[in-house]
Amino acid sequence: MSLEKNIEKIIDSMPSLPITVAKIIEITKNPQSTPSDLNKVITLDPVLTAKVLKLVNSAYYSLSNQITSIVKAIILLGINTIKNLSISTAVLGTMRKKTGTTALNMDGFWRHCLAVGVTARDIAARIGVDPKLRDEYFIAGMLHDIGKIVINEHFSDRYLQTIHGADSARVSLWKKELELFETDHARAGRLVAEKWQLSPPLAEAIGLHHSPLEASPENKRLVAAIAAADAFCIENEVGFSGNRIPDSIPDEVWQTLGLKEDDLFGIEDTINEELERASVFLRISEKA
Numbered sequence: 001m002s003l004e005k006n007i008e009k010i011i012d013s014m015p016s017l018p019i020t021v022a023k024i025i026e027i028t029k030n031p032q033s034t035p036s037d038l039n040k041v042i043t044l045d046p047v048l049t050a051k052v053l054k055l056v057n058s059a060y061y062s063l064s065n066q067i068t069s070i071v072k073a074i075i076l077l078g079i080n081t082i083k084n085l086s087i088s089t090a091v092l093g094t095m096r097k098k099t100g101t102t103a104l105n106m107d108g109f110w111r112h113c114l115a116v117g118v119t120a121r122d123i124a125a126r127i128g129v130d131p132k133l134r135d136e137y138f139i140a141g142m143l144h145d146i147g148k149i150v151i152n153e154h155f156s157d158r159y160l161q162t163i164h165g166a167d168s169a170r171v172s173l174w175k176k177e178l179e180l181f182e183t184d185h186a187r188a189g190r191l192v193a194e195k196w197q198l199s200p201p202l203a204e205a206i207g208l209h210h211s212p213l214e215a216s217p218e219n220k221r222l223v224a225a226i227a228a229a230d231a232f233c234i235e236n237e238v239g240f241s242g243n244r245i246p247d248s249i250p251d252e253v254w255q256t257l258g259l260k261e262d263d264l265f266g267i268e269d270t271i272n273e274e275l276e277r278a279s280v281f282l283r284i285s286e287k288a
Contacts, residue, residue: 003155004182010154011191020045021090025197028083035074038082042070051089051284052082058280078132084139087198089284092142095149103152103159104242109145110282111275112239117141118274119229122267127221127257140205140226142281143198145241147189147206151181163242173243174210186210212253224256232264238271 001009016022023041027033043049049070056073057066067073074082120141124134152159158180166176174184190207198206204219205226215223227249233239234246254260 002182003180007150007154007181007183007188008191011150011188011195014150014192014195015094017087017090017094017196018045018048020048021086022197024083024086025199028079033079035071035079038074038079039071042082042086048086048089052085054284055085055089055280059277060280080132081135084135087202088139088142088281091146091196092281095146103156103163104148105240108240109148109242110239112233112241113142113145114278114282115233115238115271115275116144116226116229118271118278119232119264119267120225122270122274123225123229123257123259123264126259126263127225129221136199136201137222137225138278140202140222141229143189143193143202144206144209144226144230145185145189146192147185147187148242150188150192151177151185155181159242166242167244170245172210172245172247173241184210210247212256213250220256224253227253228257228259228264233271236268238268238275 020041024038027037027041042052052070052073053067055061056077057063061077063076067076077085117138118141121134121138124137125131129137148159162176162180163173165180166173169176174186177184186207186209190203193203193206201219201222204215205223208215208223209226209230212220212223212227227247231246231249234241234243249261
C-alpha cells in the first residue's frame with residue numbers, strides 16, 4: 001500500500017466528532033434554525049456548554065457583561081460563531097491529545113496555527129468581511145495545518161526527515177511532503193475536515209491554503225486570506241509549524257483580497273496582542 005493510501009486509510013478510521021457537534025453542524029445548515037434550536041443541543045452537553053460560556057466570556061470577545069445563558073450567547077454572537085466555537089473546541093480537544101511525537105514541537109505548532117487564525121481574522125476585518133463571518137476566517141486559520149498532526153503522529157521519524165529535508169533544500173514543507181509521502185498535509189487536512197463533516201468553505205481553506213488559485217469562486221477570499229496569513233506567520237516566525245520557507249503568494253491572491261503584501265507590514269504587535277487573547281481556545285481544549 002502506498003503512503004498516500006495508508007494516510008487516507010488512517011484518516012478514514014479516525015473517530016467522528018462528538019455527536020453534539022455533528023448535531024450543531026446539521027442545525028446550522030438549516031437557514032430556519034433559531035437560537036432556541038441550537039440551545040437545546042448544546043445544553044445537553046455540560047462540557048460543551050461550559051466551554052462555550054467560557055469562550056464567550058473570555059477576553060477574546062471583550063463583552064461588558066458576564067453571559068450565563070447559552071441562548072443569549074447565541075443571540076449576541078450569532079449561530080455561525082457558536083457553531084465555529086463548538087467545532088474548534090471539539091477538533092482541538094481531539095487533536096491536542098496526541099502530543100507524544102518527535103517531529104513537531106507541539107507548543108510551537110499550535111502557536112503558529114493560532115497566529116494564522118488571528119492574522120486571517122485581521123485580514124478579514126481589513127477587507128470588509130461581515131463581522132459575523134470573521135470567525136470563519138479565524139477557525140479556518142487555526143485548523144489549516146491539522147493534516148500535519150495525522151502525518152506526525154503515525155510517521156514521526158519519516159516526518160522529522162521530511163522537515164529536515166525541506167529545511168536543507170530551502171523549499172516549503174509541503175513540497176518535500178509530496179516527495180516523501182506522495183501527498184501533503186493540506187490534502188490530508190482536507191480529508192480530515194471532510195471526515196468530520198466540517199463546512200465546505202473550511203474544508204477548502206484547509207485543503208488549498210498552499211494552492212489558493214484553485215479555490216472555488218465562492219471561497220476565493222477565505223482561501224486567499226489563509227494562504228496569505230500562513231505565509232506571513234512563517235515569514236515572521238510566529239510559532240513554528242515545521243516549515244521555515246513561506247510560499248510566494250501570487251499577485252492574483254492579493255488582488256482577490258484587494259490588498260498589497262506591504263499592507264500587512266507592521267501588524268506584528270497587533271498579532272502578538274491578539275495571540276495572547278485568543279490563546280483561550282488552546283487552554284480550553286487542553287481540558288477536553
